[in-house]
Amino acid sequence: MAGTRSKLDEIVASFAMLEDPRSHINRRHPLPSVLVIAVLAVLAGAAGPTAIARWAKLKEGLLMDLLDLPRGIPGKDVLRRILMTLKPAAFEAAFNAWIARLRDEAIATTGVDRPVVAIDGKTARRSRDAKEGLGPLHIVTAWAGEYGLALGQEVCGEKSNEITAIPELLRRIDVRGGVVTIDAMGAQKVIAEEVVRGKADYVLALKGNHEALHRAVIEHIDEQLEGDLKGAEELTTSERGHGREEHRTYLHLPAPAALPGRAEWKGLRSVGVVTSRRVKGGEESIEIRYYLISLPVDAEQFARAVRGHWSVENACHWSLDVTFREDDSRVRQRVLGANITWLYRFTLSLLKQHPDRRQSLAMKRRGCGWSDTFLMEVIAALTC
Structure with a gap:
């Protein structure tokens, strides 16, 4: 030994x-x-x-x-x-050298030097403590799916949410050269600024929580679809399996100079839309999603980022629930819960290596x- x-x-x-x-x-x-x-x-x-x-x-x-x-x-x-x-932040920081080493190894193994870093939240549902007036523990994780690595986590405070947790997480982790993806709740100006400050790019889902901006992006894309789509790129993919087929069209185009509040979104360079058509059991459904993007127009890169975001659900959160049974955790003390959840994420990363x-x-x-x-x-x- x-x-x-x-x-x-x-x-x-x-x-x-x-x-x-x-x-x-x-x-x-x-x-x-x-x-x-x-x-x-x-x-x-x-x-x-x-x-x-x-x-x-x-x-x-x-x-x-x-x-x-x-x-x-x-x-x-x-x-x-x-x-x-x-202290959970200090405990997590002690793993930084290990994560950096694993990341270097993953770059060499995968050849991916610009990882998609998906940021998303997950709730340990049975950690609620009604007697103490505490809701369930909610953790935001940064997951580099192509590497199989958890880069860090941030626990949401009782009186806060992911909007305040994500900037704190971005300040602590190394996202240099990566493409950070976040769902619509994370489409915030301060978050975009933190991503750019970390020398990374972002692909942020856009929904009705930014009503005027959302509407303006939809109108701009609709106008471009009626014209010649100057400067735009389009990519179509098809997948079949598990009794369904899905066709996605990715349209990536420059952000218009007149976009409302564009100057307030640090690094904003383009916008995108994904149209998903799914057929399962003879029934068809269509979903349309819009994005704010700091990358130059590149439909393949845009598609990779959008698809890569789901790794945090499929490879990280699902594994934490199935393999580590995190959703069944009854740990109610918040510091203990935060340190245990980080041990889960780090050891999940080790197993994936x-x-x-x-x-x-x-x-x-x-x-x-x-x-x-x-x-x-x-x-x-x-x-x-």
């Missing part, structure tokens, strides 16, 4: 700079070792302090060989106390619980 221990030294060092929230009297177990145990246990299937502590006790021989644990394996009270008091595509995420997570060797294979993605 000497080789594995040397690899874990780098992981431990990432946590060494964190401020320990415990009093000096209660520091029986080194903070970095406790946090590495939490990462390993969540990879292996644990879902909270009690399960993490139980897994650690069963893996005592492995952990004593790998980590600095002078007082033995920490109990559930130690784990709960740390995860309830450790494992090269064996024949195994499902659920099977890989079981493998981490069944086999110490496989668990170390997954961790090796951080340190190779």
